[in-house]
Amino acid sequence: MASKPSVSAHDVAERAGVSRSAVSRTFTPGASVAPETRERVLKAADELGYHVNHLARGLMRRESGIVCLIVSDAATPYRSALLRELTIHLQNAGKVVMLINTDRSDDSVGQALRQAIRYQADASIILSGLPDKSITQLCLKNGQRLVLINRDDDQPGPLKINLNDEEASSRIALAFERAGCRHVAFANSDARTPSLMARERGFSKAAEALGLEVTVERYGWTGYEAGKVLAHRLLTRKIRPEAVFCATDLLACGFMDAARHEFGLSIPGQLCVAGFDDIEQAGWESYQLTTFAQPLASIAEAAVSWLCSAPEETAMSVPSVLIEPQLIWRKSVRGG
Amino acid sequence: MASKPSVSAHDVAERAGVSRSAVSRTFTPGASVAPETRERVLKAADELGYHVNHLARGLMRRESGIVCLIVSDAATPYRSALLRELTIHLQNAGKVVMLINTDRSDDSVGQALRQAIRYQADASIILSGLPDKSITQLCLKNGQRLVLINRDDDQPGPLKINLNDEEASSRIALAFERAGCRHVAFANSDARTPSLMARERGFSKAAEALGLEVTVERYGWTGYEAGKVLAHRLLTRKIRPEAVFCATDLLACGFMDAARHEFGLSIPGQLCVAGFDDIEQAGWESYQLTTFAQPLASIAEAAVSWLCSAPEETAMSVPSVLIEPQLIWRKSVRGG
DNA sequence: TTGTACGCGTTATCAA
């Protein structure tokens, strides 16, 4: 047995007694082929187990059907949920997903994009990191479309999908004020991602405008453990904040656990907590976290429809989409 | 500007003033090319932004470098963690990951495998569902290697990686008995996956052998919500079980939350709970769940090394790997 | 070491 005994259109043509072109046409939607010929080809193909070789097809059509998803920390609840939504939408659009895991460095994103170019990806969607401008140009030059999700970048060319983090965050400040809190805090990671900083900014500004005392603390990476550390830092201050807005739900979960189990605080009785992302765990009985849901389906929808659209449409459209997060009231903030 | 203005080896050759094969050789490790020529080619390639076209290369080499990951419910904590481990290992091995999301039907897996064939994937790793035997044969016939993870199947050809679910589960029965529990229960989903059923079997048998009273309940899909429902069913019985082994951590989280917040039970004081998978949340302060860790790195390692190995090795090796889960003692079971 | 010529499996073009 040969190493890769794959069956080609040639074999099918031979068996069906037609030309290679007839086989190709049979598998090309909208091509003109006689019903009877088509039938014969289909039969032969089935018997032989023939499948169109998309590598070769992509070579000819200059369109691989591959869309590259570039992401770090893909196993995180928020990221994996977004990934799922994108994957489903892409599959429904007839695209195939190539997944590239990066570390959190920008160089790593560059490497991923080069890989995407090598595989002639029709487009790449970037969920983490920010590519160098030269790499962006390289992608565009190679006919690859780019989508940046929550990456605050102003280069022309890529489609930019952003959440209105700042405006949303300001609403939490108002909610805290209505709950009767005077001293509030923002718990952030030290990742300093554009969206994280926008949330911090939106909250701080609004809180100050309302005359509240605002404390900001940043620590580590955006995960559960960092949330616990942030709780230690904020809850041991001389004036303990009465309400804390965490930059993400994962931070909020760690924060709440520390607040309850290590400081014995009741939520929302003694402490109000809010988060962002609406990960699945935010709805769990142990947390019941008031948070912002990212409309993941809308994000995926916007990304996929843009990268599947005709070139002329793409060139004309303003490549920027702003999406409104949705406030989900649960039980971690008084009032509501 | 043309639609896909990608730069080819021909362009590089022209600019460097060499033949096209010289370019090809420069990018083929281990090919003989003069250092000076190589230098010229590299320079021209860099200036033009040339990248080898892996579609064309795959066509020639009959090896695409693509490995297909077939999975349903990829956004689940356990699945996404396994996915991450596999992706990282594959990338380190120089492979590129194609992700295909399926629903839970076996037919859907078949469709995914056909897609893998169309893209000439070197291998497919199946995490969910079970392909029809004829499709398995089709893959093998097309020179595609197959890895089945936790899919209890006896077809020859694919590599089968399985956890020793049954033996592991029996150890929990012993732990419950040592904790002084007489009435125990197994909380399962109704998915009836081989691994889930093996856990049920292993636990039930061992518990009965120890002279314990065993109740088994099954409901819905393997998720948090099902865990809550299972808690309602089991905790409202005339004789309330003193210990419950949940088939997965996700079920256990839902179970614990319902037990505490709706039935007011203390864990492990009034109720012992154990889970399986060691998802991240199992270690969170709110759960501190005693559970089994799946050695994900070992699983990924085994899968990747096998599918990267030489054909002759593959043909000889017994394509089956049994991996031992590791018991993680936390605080949801008395004793330990 | 280098260049020429061919084949990989497909689609697009064109004449029949």
Next chain:
DNA sequence: TTGATAACGCGTACAA
């Protein structure tokens, strides 16, 4: 509607 032929970009046997 059909079949022959030319690309697509690359690797490689072969000859130089």
